[in-house]
Amino acid sequence: MTKPKEVTIYDLARKLNVSIATVSRALKDDPVVSKKTKKKIFDLAEEMGYRYNHFARNLREQRTYTIGVIVPRLNSYFMSTVIAGIESVANNEGYTLIISQSSEKADKEMASAKTMFNNRVDGMLVSLAYDTEDIAHFDQFIKKNIPLIFFDRVADHPDCTNVLIDNRKGAYEATCHLIAQGCQRIVHITATPKRNVYVDRLAGYKQALADHQIPFDDKYILINNLSQEAGAQAAATILQMNPLPDAIFAANDNCAVGCMIALKKAGLRIPQDIAFAGFNNDPVSTVIEPNLTTINYPGYKMGEMAATSLINHLNGVNSIDSTNTILLRSELIIRASSLRTKSDSE
Amino acid sequence: MTKPKEVTIYDLARKLNVSIATVSRALKDDPVVSKKTKKKIFDLAEEMGYRYNHFARNLREQRTYTIGVIVPRLNSYFMSTVIAGIESVANNEGYTLIISQSSEKADKEMASAKTMFNNRVDGMLVSLAYDTEDIAHFDQFIKKNIPLIFFDRVADHPDCTNVLIDNRKGAYEATCHLIAQGCQRIVHITATPKRNVYVDRLAGYKQALADHQIPFDDKYILINNLSQEAGAQAAATILQMNPLPDAIFAANDNCAVGCMIALKKAGLRIPQDIAFAGFNNDPVSTVIEPNLTTINYPGYKMGEMAATSLINHLNGVNSIDSTNTILLRSELIIRASSLRTKSDSE
DNA sequence: TTGTATGCGTTATCAT
DNA sequence: ATGATAACGCATACAA
Numbered sequence: 159m160t161k162p163k164e165v166t167i168y169d170l171a172r173k174l175n176v177s178i179a180t181v182s183r184a185l186k187d188d189p190v191v192s193k194k195t196k197k198k199i200f201d202l203a204e205e206m207g208y209r210y211n212h213f214a215r216n217l218r219e220q221r222t223y224t225i226g227v228i229v230p231r232l233n234s235y236f237m238s239t240v241i242a243g244i245e246s247v248a249n250n251e252g253y254t255l256i257i258s259q260s261s262e263k264a265d266k267e268m269a270s271a272k273t274m275f276n277n278r279v280d281g282m283l284v285s286l287a288y289d290t291e292d293i294a295h296f297d298q299f300i301k302k303n304i305p306l307i308f309f310d311r312v313a314d315h316p317d318c319t320n321v322l323i324d325n326r327k328g329a330y331e332a333t334c335h336l337i338a339q340g341c342q343r344i345v346h347i348t349a350t351p352k353r354n355v356y357v358d359r360l361a362g363y364k365q366a367l368a369d370h371q372i373p374f375d376d377k378y379i380l381i382n383n384l385s386q387e388a389g390a391q392a393a394a395t396i397l398q399m400n401p402l403p404d405a406i407f408a409a410n411d412n413c414a415v416g417c418m419i420a421l422k423k424a425g426l427r428i429p430q431d432i433a434f435a436g437f438n439n440d441p442v443s444t445v446i447e448p449n450l451t452t453i454n455y456p457g458y459k460m461g462e463m464a465a466t467s468l469i470n471h472l473n474g475v476n477s478i479d480s481t482n483t484i485l486l487r488s489e490l491i492i493r494a495s496s497l498r499t500k501s502d503s504e
Numbered sequence: 505m506t507k508p509k510e511v512t513i514y515d516l517a518r519k520l521n522v523s524i525a526t527v528s529r530a531l532k533d534d535p536v537v538s539k540k541t542k543k544k545i546f547d548l549a550e551e552m553g554y555r556y557n558h559f560a561r562n563l564r565e566q567r568t569y570t571i572g573v574i575v576p577r578l579n580s581y582f583m584s585t586v587i588a589g590i591e592s593v594a595n596n597e598g599y600t601l602i603i604s605q606s607s608e609k610a611d612k613e614m615a616s617a618k619t620m621f622n623n624r625v626d627g628m629l630v631s632l633a634y635d636t637e638d639i640a641h642f643d644q645f646i647k648k649n650i651p652l653i654f655f656d657r658v659a660d661h662p663d664c665t666n667v668l669i670d671n672r673k674g675a676y677e678a679t680c681h682l683i684a685q686g687c688q689r690i691v692h693i694t695a696t697p698k699r700n701v702y703v704d705r706l707a708g709y710k711q712a713l714a715d716h717q718i719p720f721d722d723k724y725i726l727i728n729n730l731s732q733e734a735g736a737q738a739a740a741t742i743l744q745m746n747p748l749p750d751a752i753f754a755a756n757d758n759c760a761v762g763c764m765i766a767l768k769k770a771g772l773r774i775p776q777d778i779a780f781a782g783f784n785n786d787p788v789s790t791v792i793e794p795n796l797t798t799i800n801y802p803g804y805k806m807g808e809m810a811a812t813s814l815i816n817h818l819n820g821v822n823s824i825d826s827t828n829t830i831l832l833r834s835e836l837i838i839r840a841s842s843l844r845t846k847s848d849s850e
Numbered sequence: 851t852t853g854t855a856t857g858c859g860t861t862a863t864c865a866t
Numbered sequence: 867a868t869g870a871t872a873a874c875g876c877a878t879a880c881a882a
């Protein structure tokens with residue numbers, strides 16, 4: 159139970175009859191220290207099991223080499239991929255991550271923000287929760303000049319960089335594809351208009367309709383939380399429609415899958431009766447039958463970009479003003495769920 | 505770019521004409537301070553935007569209120585659920601999490617361990633990587649009396665508590681179920697014998713066979729990394745077998761799904777030609793057709809238990825000697841992929 | 851109930 | 867090339 163005493167630079171200094179200043183300098187490989195003493199110090203440090211005390215440094219340097227990450231949830235393929243990307247960059251640059259999930263709740267997000275603020279993170283990487291309305295809980299960072307970068311679920315803020323894909327374009331392409339397959343009554347399942355990703359995807363959907371002279375109809379817009387269960391419930395609503403829609407474009411794959419399963423159970427054939435497209439290219443999209451057409455979404459890259467941009471900023475490499483938005487490429491992946499023209503190939 | 509100056513207890517003390525000791529005591533709600541002064545101090549702290557400096561405290565108290573978490577990967581439903589459980593407990597108790605993924609590689613795991621050690625975590629929560637042989641990189645924690653708890657992918661270590669399910673029992677039940685469905689030639693797909701979970705599941709499988717007088721046959725054991733792709737490759741191997749096996753028990757759902765898809769493509773009917781069982785109750789198990797029989801696995805609970813146990817230990821509540829293993833309940837969930845008796849119901 | 855003084859382990863400034 | 871010393875912000879033993 160007793161904590162063994164930590165070895166400090168004082169201990170090293172005493173044993174070698176040098177000053178702590180010399181030890182400190184040697185330990186960070188300062189060229190001003192002679193090779194000989196440096197070697198002596200390194201060796202002794204190793205031998206005595208010296209370990210660097212980050213807190214003393216943080217206290218002294220007023221920074222923590224820690225980055226706070228808040229995501230809506232960890233258990234989505236996309237998010238965990240993003241985090242992997244963030245981690246690789248952060249580790250490389252000597253930063254530690256504090257990760258927290260908001261579970262899609264604004265109040266949890268606020269609590270996490272506060273925790274991270276109190277932990278004196280050097281910078282923040284945030285993807286907003288489903289129901290966050292107001293982003294005032296991030297003002298504390300801005301005020302203290304702590305850089306904050308939003309990714310994927312972003313917010314418009316004059317002081318923050320955003321990293322995301324062109325959601326509007328992705329949705330536009332998916333919808334155009336459905337139209338090209340002969341679909342006219344296309345349902346769009348999406349989530350809260352509080353989040354840019356859903357607003358933009360809806361806009362892309364609308365524009366695709368407009369560009370093909372298909373009138374937009376409110377009743378074809380279904381709003382839910384995009385869970386698989388919500389997809390199943392959406393299916394019930396869809397089955398009530400008369401005439402039945404001939405395509406569904408869901409704002410994520412999970413929801414699309416829940417909906418597909420329910421519609422199949424109701425006896426509809428996909429894509430013949432109703433075509434499907436999703437968003438995200440989640441692994442589940444290649445498990446569902448027929449495989450789901452979707453938008454591929456560079457999660458790992460997004461994580462890397464966000465982290466790199468943040469760290470560059472921390473190092474003063476690029477000014478936060480210079481880049482306000484980083485847009486990543488996405489792509490439509492066409493699979494059997496939407497292929498009506500030669501639907502039964504393979 | 506300039507860092508605004510931080511407010512400290514000195515600033516508060518000066519403005520109120522009290523000592524820093526009083527401020528320090530008031531801030532942590534020490535009953536010894538009078539209500540009046542306490543209120544004054546709280547109000548001023550609020551007004552001046554004072555924030556607590558964890559590093560000064562850490563430096564002073566020689567602890568960090570930080571817990572290190574190392575997992576094989578974040579992007580599995582199971583692991584992210586475990587982490588959600590860990591997080592809820594840790595947050596409640598005022599601990600911060602540093603999370604890192606080993607990406608199933610021993611060297612990354614070692615690097616993460618070192619980082620966390622240098623960050624002076626108060627305790628560790630670890631689930632081992634696929635290819636970790638030697639757990640010597642955790643000795644540094646043991647030596648410093650930093651408690652370490654393994655969960656799910658555990659190691660036998662006299663000084664560590666393990667939190668896991670009874671993998672042997674789970675596998676035994678799954679295998680018995682397959683046998684009860686009339687299967688005799690049961691392939692078991694599993695992973696490295698370096699990890700307890702796979703060793704135990706294999707043992708459960710073997711015991712089930714033995715208890716039903718079915719001879720064990722080496723060639724029915726397939727070892728891979730349990731990815732979906734590996735499942736597809738396993739399918740190729742299985743198709744070479746003569747006679748064909750009549751059941752597959754995979755050590756996780758992902759791999760089972762990959763294998764099912766490939767076998768279906770090859771024209772086999774599930775469960776009529778070949779029955780399937782997996783492990784984990786991953787959401788994908790209810791997307792694949794037919795739905796996958798599997799072992800449900802209490803991830804959130806496991807995270808809560810591991811975190812609670814660690815924090816209790818940190819608080820000196822329970823000695824690490826008192827509980828060396830915490831076993832959680834798991835359960836067999838029977839779905840269509842293994843139901844041969846009345847296979848086509850529903 | 852409040853105050854004084856010291857140490858926690860660094861880094862950095864100024865000397866030498 | 868090396869050393870002495872002053873911060874950094876807080877908690878606490880001891881005093882008052």
